[in-house]
Amino acid sequence: MRFLNNSVAVLFFVQLSICLIYSDLECPRLNFSSSHLPDKHSHDGRNKIPSGLISTVIKGHQSPHRPFFVRIFSMRNSFNSLEECGGTAIETRWILTAAICVNSSPVDRVFVLSGDFSNREHQAEMHSVEQVICHLSYRQGFPDNNLALLKLETPLPYAYTIPLCYGRQPDCALLGAAGMGQISVVYPNMEPDSLREIKLTETRGHIFNRCPQNTICTKRTTEDANLCKGDEGAPLYSFHEEVSNHPKCLYGVAISFGRTKYSRLMCNGGSFFARVPFYYGWIRQTMQDNA
Known part of the structure; x- marks a missing residue:
């Protein structure tokens, strides 16, 4: 898990809180002004996830189209505790992720972002989570059973999903x-x-x-x-x-x-x-x- 900087975390929390208070308010996308981003390069920011929220695996290359990849944001007890993780859409309303990402956050403080993150100009949609189900045998700080399922309130397109593997892959498979x-x-x-x-x-x-x-x-x-x-x-x-x-x-x-x-x-x-x-x-x- 990685913690966002304070200014971005506060802005994100405020916007999500407004969506929670006014349930009839449509909040499909996040909007940030570029003035709130890290001083790195200019960015329009409207209807896009700003580059200040995006980072990467070490020594990786730009990924091809991987629509099943989602971003997961969870909030705990303060403005400074907005955390981010990855996840995978395995069905239109189900996301599979690590339990460590969500086990300490109430369901109304967990949000999923979907979109084409391989595209620098992508627009990400925000989804509320209806249910968080961590593996019953998971224990904080231990690697075993570190899995959780998130049930979305609204479905993703079927094209965003990837099936589960049900068997071991061949030795040396890429x-x-x-x-x-x-x-x-x-x-x-x-x-x-x-x-x-x-x-x-x-x-x-x-x-x-x-x-x-x-x-x-x-x-x-x-x-x-x-x-x-x-x-x-x-x-x-x-x-x-x-x-x-x-x-x-x-x-x-x-x-x-x-x-x-x-x-x-x-x-x-x-x-x-x-x-x-x-x-x-x-x-x-x-x-x-x-x-």
């Missing part, structure tokens, strides 16, 4: 992960204005350090490419064919990122995901029980 978390551990304020993607492969660890069966441990294909703060809940997906670059199904949900043994810097020691096929039954049954 996987993709997209996110908008922190871009650099050295310069945390460096923020591009579009969705970024990295390519990974799955690794099972070694005999003395096996990857748990409910977790996907990954190996990067580009040196230092990694998830970072703000990428929790982001999708890991397989491709129909490696050459096609077209996502086939959701394989994992980002839950943590590490650092190497000999480095003081975070976000350079691997990216870890909750394994969707392991939780396939829970996901399906939870959506069915709360339809």
Whole structure:
């Protein structure tokens, strides 16, 4: 999770609060004046998510069209506690994300933004959340069962969704992960204005350090490419064919990122995901029980 700067957080909170107070007020998009953005470059800001709210996975490249990726904002007890994560639209009214992103926020303080985040000129729609369902076995601070389902009040277009993977992917299969978390551990304020993607492969660890069966441990294909703060809940997906670059199904949900043994810097020691096929039954049954 990544915290937004105070001025942007206050503006965001005020606008969302107005929507909550006046239930008949239509608030489909966020509007910010460029004067409130970090002093980086000029931006119109109207009917767009400003670049001050956008950042990226470390060492990623600009992502192709990934409409299933959503932004999740949650608010806790003060103006300074607006947090952001990633998520995935798996059905028109269901978003899969990490429990750590939403387990401490009331449902009326969780919001989802959808749109084409790979397009710098995109317009994002804001969606209220009807229900937040965290895995019953999730415990704060532990990686196991770090999953949550969000039920939206209004549906997304079907074209925005991606199916769930229900089996293990082939060894050495190329996987993709997209996110908008922190871009650099050295310069945390460096923020591009579009969705970024990295390519990974799955690794099972070694005999003395096996990857748990409910977790996907990954190996990067580009040196230092990694998830970072703000990428929790982001999708890991397989491709129909490696050459096609077209996502086939959701394989994992980002839950943590590490650092190497000999480095003081975070976000350079691997990216870890909750394994969707392991939780396939829970996901399906939870959506069915709360339809």
